[in-house]
Amino acid sequence: RMNAESAELLAIGSELLEPWATDTNGSYLSRCLGERGIAVRYRTVVGDRIDDLAAAFRIAVGRVDLVVATGGLGPTVDDVTREALAQALGLPMQEDAALLAGLERRFRRLGLTMPPRNSRQAMVLQGAEVIPNGLGTAPGQLLRAGDTTVVILPGVPSEMRRMVEEWLLPRLPSSERYVYRILKIAGLNESEVDRRLGPVCETAGEVDWTILAAPGQVEIHLRERVPESGAGAGIERLEREVAAVLGLHLFGRDEETIEGIVAGLLGGRRDTVAVAESLTGG
Secondary structure (H helix, E strand, O other), rough: OOOOEEEEEEEEEEHOOOOOOHHHHHHHHHHHHHHOEEEEEEEEEEEHHHHHHHHHHHHHHHHEEEEEEEEOOOOOOOOOOOHHHHHHHHEEEEEEHHHHHHHHHHHOOOOOOHHHHHHHHHEEEOOEEEEEEEEOOOOOEEEOOOOOOEEEEEEOHHHHHHHHHHHHHOOOOOEEEEEEEEEEEOOHHHHHHHHOOOHHOOOOOEEEEEEEEOOOOEEEEEEEEEEEOOOOOHHHHHHHHHHHHHHHHHEEEEOOOHHHHHHHHHHHHHHOOOOOOOOOOO
């Protein structure tokens, strides 16, 4: 098992720096690591420039226990994660014969000849452990850099998630974990919620408390570190105190939506809603 209390996530790919892209892998990993009691201290998005990526690896290795990078393990010229990590750590790479043979077999099963550029995916950093990829051609790698563990994984979400669930999570510490709660509030603006809940926030203690404005509502995000078999007693207490202060303004939690809550209330009362359009287009 790995010993880790803090982590940094690197999302690699120039497309993630564009306005239309979202790092969904980072959100998934934050949840997975938090459930193992590992606090994600930083989430960094880096483009496909090898010098920028090497610098990001060097910084991450120097400030956390676990670095998990996703993306840049494909066969094309812009896939430079392996090379950047080797540059950052001053390590050589060598071709893994077993990986190369496996790649060639994968292409043959599809009735294809493996393009020469795919052989790049069989390059392994010195001292790294290979993480098998059952869904794609890009294996992951794990290695130690001083006191820090570095894991590089493909960016394709389905491939990355299976590798995390089957290979990474079983190796992570499990004596503690984080539990989460989102409290959803309507009918008050962020400043008013903050004013009313000020005394409650001051009693949060070890529970992390964040207030966020969202479209049509305000959210209180709570996070508590507990023993593996324990419950979030601090979160439960705070939810009761928030409910006592805000009353019906507190309408839901976690994945609940105000639309779903209203629909449930209408269904329970056997009421209906009628809507009319008055030809205004609005």
